[in-house]
Amino acid sequence: MKTSYWLSIIAAAVLATGAASFRSARAGEPCARTKFETKLVADACAAGGLAKAKDVMKKWVKDNKSKQSGLECASCHSKMAPTYDLKPGGLETYRKLGGH
Numbered sequence: 471m472k473t474s475y476w477l478s479i480i481a482a483a484v485l486a487t488g489a490a491s492f493r494s495a496r497a498g499e500p501c502a503r504t505k506f507e508t509k510l511v512a513d514a515c516a517a518g519g520l521a522k523a524k525d526v527m528k529k530w531v532k533d534n535k536s537k538q539s540g541l542e543c544a545s546c547h548s549k550m551a552p553t554y555d556l557k558p559g560g561l562e563t564y565r566k567l568g569g570h
């Protein structure tokens with residue numbers, strides 16, 4: 471039947487778009503980066519987007535403050551939201567403190 475053929479195509483399309491918007495709503499805002507140098511941030515962005523990345527970075531800074539006094543977001547980031555640009559040497563500092 472021609473009609474049911476088209477109806478099933480429309481139904482499939484509606485289901486597909488519904489599923490896609492449901493996924494992105496759950497994951498929240500994605501990270502600005504699409505390429506990652508670190509496993510910590512790559513995993514966090516994949517699992518929970520920007521909010522999760524912020525969480526793990528905050529925890530990471532707390533855990534590593536004892537290794538470098540005065541360690542804060544601005545020690546490595548030249549900009550915060552929305553791009554979270556790194557200072558030159560930001561990644562090296564992260565690795566030096568044991569980040570992966």
Ligand code: HEC
Pocket residue numbers: 500501502503504505506507508509511512520523524527528531541542543544545546547552553554556560561563564567
């Ligand atoms: C020791 C250096 C260092 C410090 C301190 C630091 N970060 Fe980061 N941060 C990084 C590096 C390196 C990356 C990029 C990781 C990558 O490319 O995989 C990053 C990435 C991020 C991202 C991902 C952004 C995106 O959308 O791509 C967020 C969010 C972030 N940091 C938040 C913070 C916050 C909030 C703080 C302070 C609590 C902080 N960072 C402190 C080194 C640091």
